[in-house]
Each structure stands twice: as C-alpha cells, then as structure tokens.
Amino acid sequence: MKSIIPDDFKVANKIKLSQLTTNLEINESDNVKEEKLENVSEKLSELQDIMYAHNRYGVLICLQGMDTSGKDSLIREVFNGFNSRGVVVHSFKTPQPNELEHDYLWRHYLALPEKGKFAIFNRTHYENVLVTRVHPEYILKENLPGIEKVDDITPKFWENRMEQIRNFEKHISQNGTIVIKFFLNISKEEQRQRLFRRLEKGKHNWKFSVGDLKEREHWDQYMNFYEEAINQTSTTNNPWYVIPADDKEMARYIVGKIIWEEMKKYTDIKESELDDKVKSNINIYKEILEKE
Known part of the structure; x- marks a missing residue:
C-alpha cells in the first residue's frame, strides 16, 4: 500500500473542497487496511499509556463531517485498543438550556482532555460556524447582546467567531x-x-433520521461553510486534515496513521523513570516483598 504522508492531507493553503477527492481508490483489500489500522491503533494505545505517566500533554481529536461520513465507526475502530480510562468521547448535539446560559465555547472547555489522556470531539466547536450558519436562527437562542433578529447577524459576526475559535x-x-x-x-x-x-x-434502521434528509437539502451550503471554516482556521500549529471518506476502512487507517505520525513529533514524551532514591534501594524493596 502507498505510504500515508500527513502533509498530503494537511491544509497548508486555501482549498476548494470540490477539487479534492473523496476516494483515494487504493487497490487493497479491506483486510489489509484493517490489519494496518490495527497495527497503528496498538501503537497509539501504547503511546497513551506512556503519556499517562508522563502527565504533560492531553490530545484533542476533532472530527467533523456530514451525516454518515463515518465518525462513529472511525472512533470505534481507531481507538478500540485504548485503555478505557485513557480516552473520552464527547458528542456535541444541540446545546442544552444550561449550556446556552454560557458562551458557545464553554461546554467545549469543560470537555478538554486531562493531561495524559485523549479526548475525541465527535462534532466539535465548529458546529458553531457550520450548523448555525445554515440555520442562523439558532444563534438567537444564545441571547447575545445586540442580536435580536437574524438580520443582526452580519458577516463580521462570523469573522469574529472564526477568530475566537483560532484563539481558543x-x-x-x-x-x-x-x-x-x-x-x-x-x-x-x-x-x-x-x-x-x-x-x-x-x-441499521435506528441510525436513520428524517433530519438527515432535511439537512441533505442544504448540502451545497454546508460545503461552502466547511470550506470557509477550514480555510480560516487551518493554522501552522493547528492545521486541518481533509480525509477522503467514501472508503470507510481507508479513512480510518489514514486518520490513525496521521495521529501516530503527528504524535511522534513530541519526542519529549518518554516513559517515566524511578527517582534515584527508589532506584538505589530497589533490591531492598524486592527483599521485603520476597520475605512476606
């Protein structure tokens, strides 16, 4: 299989989604893709164990995509080898009344990963510049100063939100x-x-929602707003990766491989060592245990 290089999917310059492929058409069996993913998943699981002891970094994985793009199954397959204490999944749906009493990023701050752990946002803070742009009437529920009706939501409002997300x-x-x-x-x-x-x-009937069909009617709008959001918030330190997702097995492997390649850059994440005092007395501790 062709080697997966993160930079091939990274958004480093302005993109047009209509010009990007949704299917790599790799001539490999699903079994081969699944085997490669399993190998990457195992490496990530081992890394998370080391991260937990290292206790310096948390990892936030953000997944966005249209309905049926494979977010749920990707999470299941990429992170299935993780210790359950080391990864937490958050699915952000319509804000609840108590969440609307705070600014739109509040609930996302609360869900950030602890040091040593992974958090996965299945739908993310970007919903606030995607769904709300297709349905700007949702913004009115936030009870914002100066926003009394949809006409009060200007292009500058969205520019400010993009900046706020970059700053976040x-x-x-x-x-x-x-x-x-x-x-x-x-x-x-x-x-x-x-x-x-x-x-x-x-x-699979339970997965179907009439709402999916209704949102599908806004496909072109969503693509335009996704494109704008990606272009405005893909930065040097926090870039976007656009993953061809028509082939679910391949998409999972690409995501897993990119996470692994990016995490390898953090060379300071190493297994913790015993302090010198414990090391020097390790044989004494062994004797104590052996005599029990």
Whole structure:
C-alpha cells in the first residue's frame, strides 16, 4: 500500500473542497487496511499509556463531517485498543438550556482532555460556524447582546467567531493540549447510498433520521461553510486534515496513521523513570516483598 504522508492531507493553503477527492481508490483489500489500522491503533494505545505517566500533554481529536461520513465507526475502530480510562468521547448535539446560559465555547472547555489522556470531539466547536450558519436562527437562542433578529447577524459576526475559535485552539495548544483536526470528506452520492442502506437494512434502521434528509437539502451550503471554516482556521500549529471518506476502512487507517505520525513529533514524551532514591534501594524493596 502507498505510504500515508500527513502533509498530503494537511491544509497548508486555501482549498476548494470540490477539487479534492473523496476516494483515494487504493487497490487493497479491506483486510489489509484493517490489519494496518490495527497495527497503528496498538501503537497509539501504547503511546497513551506512556503519556499517562508522563502527565504533560492531553490530545484533542476533532472530527467533523456530514451525516454518515463515518465518525462513529472511525472512533470505534481507531481507538478500540485504548485503555478505557485513557480516552473520552464527547458528542456535541444541540446545546442544552444550561449550556446556552454560557458562551458557545464553554461546554467545549469543560470537555478538554486531562493531561495524559485523549479526548475525541465527535462534532466539535465548529458546529458553531457550520450548523448555525445554515440555520442562523439558532444563534438567537444564545441571547447575545445586540442580536435580536437574524438580520443582526452580519458577516463580521462570523469573522469574529472564526477568530475566537483560532484563539481558543491557540490557547489550549500553548497549555499542553495537542489539537488534531479532521474533516471526513464524503461525496453526496456516497451519503445517498449510506442513507439508503440505513433504510434497507433492518439492523441499521435506528441510525436513520428524517433530519438527515432535511439537512441533505442544504448540502451545497454546508460545503461552502466547511470550506470557509477550514480555510480560516487551518493554522501552522493547528492545521486541518481533509480525509477522503467514501472508503470507510481507508479513512480510518489514514486518520490513525496521521495521529501516530503527528504524535511522534513530541519526542519529549518518554516513559517515566524511578527517582534515584527508589532506584538505589530497589533490591531492598524486592527483599521485603520476597520475605512476606
């Protein structure tokens, strides 16, 4: 299989989503892709154990994508080897009343990973410049000063939000949170087929929502707003990675490989050593245990 190079998917310059592929068309069997993912997943699991003892960094994995783009199954397969105490998944849905009593980033701050752990945002703080742009009436629920009606929401409002999100990520990065952001780039036709399968296969019926069809009607709007958000918030320190997602198995492997390659850059993450006093007395401690 062709080597996966993170820079091939990193957004370093302005992109046009319509010009990016949604399928790499790698001529490999699903078994081969799954085997490679399993290998990467195992490495990440071992790294998280070391991170826990090192206690300096937390890792925030951000997953965005249209409905059916494979976020849930990706989380299940990429992180299945992790100690359950080392990874926490947060799915951000419609803000609850208590969340609306705070600024829109508040609930995301609360869900940031502890040092030594991974947190996965399944849908993220970017919903606040995606869904709310398609449905600006949602902003009115935030009860913001100066925003009484949809017409009060100007282009400057969205520019400010983009800046706030950049600052949010800059702040948490400078304080020990490693941020890795993925957009799962699925084609409209592939989404149609996946929605159809949810209706066709009884065991997947529960996944289907009429809301998915309604949001599908806004596909072009979503693509425009995704493109704008990615272009405005893909920075040197916190870049976006656009992942071809029509092939679920391949998308999972690419995401896992990119996380692994990015984490290897943090060469200061090493296994902790016993302090000198404990080391010098280790044989004494062994004797004590042996005599019990």
